[in-house]
Amino acid sequence: MRDYGYTTAGAIYLGWPLSLALVLRAEVQGLEWILIALLGTFATDTGAFFTGRAIGRRPLAPSISPGKTQEGAVGGFLAGVAAVMALAFWLDLPVSVPESAVLGALVAVAGQVGDLVESKIKRTGNVKRLAILGSTGSIGRQTLDIVRAFPEEFSVVGLSAGHNLDLLAEQAREFQPEAVSCEEPPESLASSLPPACQVVSHEDVASHPDADTVMAASVGKAGLAPILAAIRAQKTVALANKEPVVMAGHIVMGEARRHGVDILPVDSEPSAIWQCLRGEQKDLSRVVITASGGAFRNRRRDELATVTPEEALQHPTWSMGRKITIDSATLMNKGFEVIEARWLFDLPWEKIDVVVHHQSIIHAMCALFYPQRVENGALPRFNPVETGSLTFEALDTDRYPCFRLALEAGKKGATYPAVISAADEVAVALFLERRIAFTSIPDLVEDVLSKHTPVSNPGLEDILDADGWAREAARAWTGGHLVAAKAFGMKATKYFLGFGPTLWSFKRGETEYGVKAIPAGGFVSIVGMNPLEYVPPEEEHRTYRGRPFYQKSVVVMAGVGTHFIIAFILIWTANVLIGRPRPGPASA
Numbered sequence: 001m002r003d004y005g006y007t008t009a010g011a012i013y014l015g016w017p018l019s020l021a022l023v024l025r026a027e028v029q030g031l032e033w034i035l036i037a038l039l040g041t042f043a044t045d046t047g048a049f050f051t052g053r054a055i056g057r058r059p060l061a062p063s064i065s066p067g068k069t070q071e072g073a074v075g076g077f078l079a080g081v082a083a084v085m086a087l088a089f090w091l092d093l094p095v096s097v098p099e100s101a102v103l104g105a106l107v108a109v110a111g112q113v114g115d116l117v118e119s120k121i122k123r124t125g126n127v128k129r130l131a132i133l134g135s136t137g138s139i140g141r142q143t144l145d146i147v148r149a150f151p152e153e154f155s156v157v158g159l160s161a162g163h164n165l166d167l168l169a170e171q172a173r174e175f176q177p178e179a180v181s182c183e184e185p186p187e188s189l190a191s192s193l194p195p196a197c198q199v200v201s202h203e204d205v206a207s208h209p210d211a212d213t214v215m216a217a218s219v220g221k222a223g224l225a226p227i228l229a230a231i232r233a234q235k236t237v238a239l240a241n242k243e244p245v246v247m248a249g250h251i252v253m254g255e256a257r258r259h260g261v262d263i264l265p266v267d268s269e270p271s272a273i274w275q276c277l278r279g280e281q282k283d284l285s286r287v288v289i290t291a292s293g294g295a296f297r298n299r300r301r302d303e304l305a306t307v308t309p310e311e312a313l314q315h316p317t318w319s320m321g322r323k324i325t326i327d328s329a330t331l332m333n334k335g336f337e338v339i340e341a342r343w344l345f346d347l348p349w350e351k352i353d354v355v356v357h358h359q360s361i362i363h364a365m366c367a368l369f370y371p372q373r374v375e376n377g378a379l380p381r382f383n384p385v386e387t388g389s390l391t392f393e394a395l396d397t398d399r400y401p402c403f404r405l406a407l408e409a410g411k412k413g414a415t416y417p418a419v420i421s422a423a424d425e426v427a428v429a430l431f432l433e434r435r436i437a438f439t440s441i442p443d444l445v446e447d448v449l450s451k452h453t454p455v456s457n458p459g460l461e462d463i464l465d466a467d468g469w470a471r472e473a474a475r476a477w478t479g480g481h482l483v484a485a486k487a488f489g490m491k492a493t494k495y496f497l498g499f500g501p502t503l504w505s506f507k508r509g510e511t512e513y514g515v516k517a518i519p520a521g522g523f524v525s526i527v528g529m530n531p532l533e534y535v536p537p538e539e540e541h542r543t544y545r546g547r548p549f550y551q552k553s554v555v556v557m558a559g560v561g562t563h564f565i566i567a568f569i570l571i572w573t574a575n576v577l578i579g580r581p582r583p584g585p586a587s588a
């Protein structure tokens with residue numbers, strides 16, 4: 001009965017006023033009167049939005065639409081009246097100035113009341129108002145596909161992305177959010193957005209007053225601050241972005257408890273656990289997380305040193321973003337999921353097991369519709385006959401050092417999880433840029449972890465410090481091999497200090513030297529570092545790969561030695577410029 005009621009009311013609410021437009025159109029100057037109604041409403045909305053943003057303080061109707069303010073309502077009213085008066089004059093309508101003012105007032109009030117009614121309908125009808133972090137990524141785009149498929153269930157209030165501004169602007173034009181954020185200067189985006197859409201910070205998108213649910217789908221550490229902002233603003237968080245929980249699980253979950261916020265896992269493994277448990281955690285003896293085994297599950301270990309990023313990005317069952325796909329191939333992703341499960345479900349480590357399950361069937365994803373489950377016709381139905389047999393195998397942890405490292409870091413706690421997350425982010429980026437081999441990912445991560453001085457019971461500041469330190473240490477890992485390479489006649493094509501966009505460079509001989517924007521570490525590119533790289537036959541004798549083992553070792557060790565020298569120079573400089581603390585008299 002209720003559904004019939006809603007359907008009939010919807011048809012009347014939309015159909016009846018629209019039918020009046022047809023009646024109006026048939027009148028003398030009908031088109032002009034319709035224009036007055038439309039443009040007057042548009043001016044009211046725009047005036048309310050900008051006034052509210054600029055000086056809005058006092059809420060107008062917080063239980064219906066928390067984003068609207070009394071100041072905005074006044075600004076909208078004045079803008080509506082002014083617009084209708086100007087239009088009436090310009091379109092030469094048969095009304096006096098006072099009559100056009102009254103007409104403007106009616107349009108402005110009706111427009112704002114209509115807005116509130118719409119908000120009330122959305123609230124009553126349980127429309128979820130989403131802020132999507134990482135909207136241009138794999139999970140973000142899938143989330144928007146769901147919004148497209150179920151427009152009556154969701155509205156989009158905010159979108160946040162990194163650097164893909166074309167797609168972000170396209171999404172904003174389609175979904176008309178109130179706010180967007182990105183990692184580029186606001187002016188590079190603002191002109192391609194709809195007029196009422198503002199560029200704000202990621203935290204502002206996540207805590208937008210009109211949003212009730214935040215889909216956290218940015219990658220790596222980028223999501224940490226926005227997720228905390230969402231929790232503190234008491235939004236429900238649908239969590240795909242696992243790294244913030246890995247880095248700072250005790251802080252994220254502690255804040256969620258303190259603010260009474262639900263964290264709904266989107267990542268398929270914790271989501272499956274969550275759906276099985278449904279709040280019942282008593283007498284749980286074991287949780288099993290499945291691992292696909294990643295892109296190289298059928299490769300021999302001795303083949304892994306030469307695999308390319310393109311091969312590593314071929315996940316056997318999923319199409320996902322680049323970082324998680326590489327993490328899946330190293331099984332760092334599985335280690336992170338164990339840490340994530342430990343925090344999300346408050347489980348002791350010994351109750352979480354991982355098994356290899358090549359078919360990746362034992363998973364689920366339904367956080368957006370929580371607490372309901374909704375069938376999505378766009379997805380293929382599970383067919384057990386077509387799927388065939390499901391297999392489960394023990395995980396060979398020797399084969400996947402990253403899994404072991406993640407678990408060790410998780411169990412040690414302190415700032416180690418933040419360090420492994422940061423070092424892994426850098427290592428994966430370096431591998432994707434072909435600066436290190438696939439097998440160097442665990443070497444780099446282990447080396448950075450081994451150099452870390454942990455802080456126990458870390459606060460957010462300690463975690464951010466550890467993150468920054470680990471990133472620098474990870475970037476420095478590749479630098480400093482140039483001199484030795486040249487000494488052996490290898491062809492070094494680039495030697496840069498720093499990472500990211502090039503600030504300044506010059507070419508001398510066959511090598512480009514320069515400085516990049518992010519002042520941490522550096523790198524050298526030597527021809528033939530990747531055994532599969534194509535090199536013209538006449539240059540083969542100058543490749544890294546063609547050199548005897550001792551020469552390669554010297555080049556590698558020279559990099560390490562350079563780090564010592566840089567560290568020594570930095571400490572010496574600090575001693576000279578700042579001095580050293582003198583022990584004072586002992587106090588009793």
Ligand SMILES: NC(=O)C1=CN([C@@H]2O[C@H](COP(=O)(O)OP(=O)(O)OC[C@H]3O[C@@H](n4cnc5c(N)ncnc54)[C@H](OP(=O)(O)O)[C@@H]3O)[C@@H](O)[C@H]2O)C=CC1
Nearest residue numbers: 134136137138139161162163164218219222240241320321
């Ligand atoms: N893909 C999947 O199926 C699954 C993913 N996850 C997790 O979900 C998260 C997202 O994964 P996925 O969608 O694959 O990743 P993608 O790489 O496809 O997308 C990442 C998103 O984050 C944005 N982003 C990157 N850097 C920043 C930054 N500094 N500030 C703000 N936004 C940024 C990107 O923006 P832009 O592209 O504009 O630069 C993009 O929108 C990860 O933590 C992953 O582990 C979990 C389970 C499954």
Ligand SMILES: CC(=O)[C@@H](O)[C@H](O)COP(=O)(O)O
Nearest residue numbers: 267268291292293294328333
């Ligand atoms: C789709 C999803 O949620 C990923 O976490 C996926 O499960 C990765 O699987 P593997 O790490 O087992 O390859």
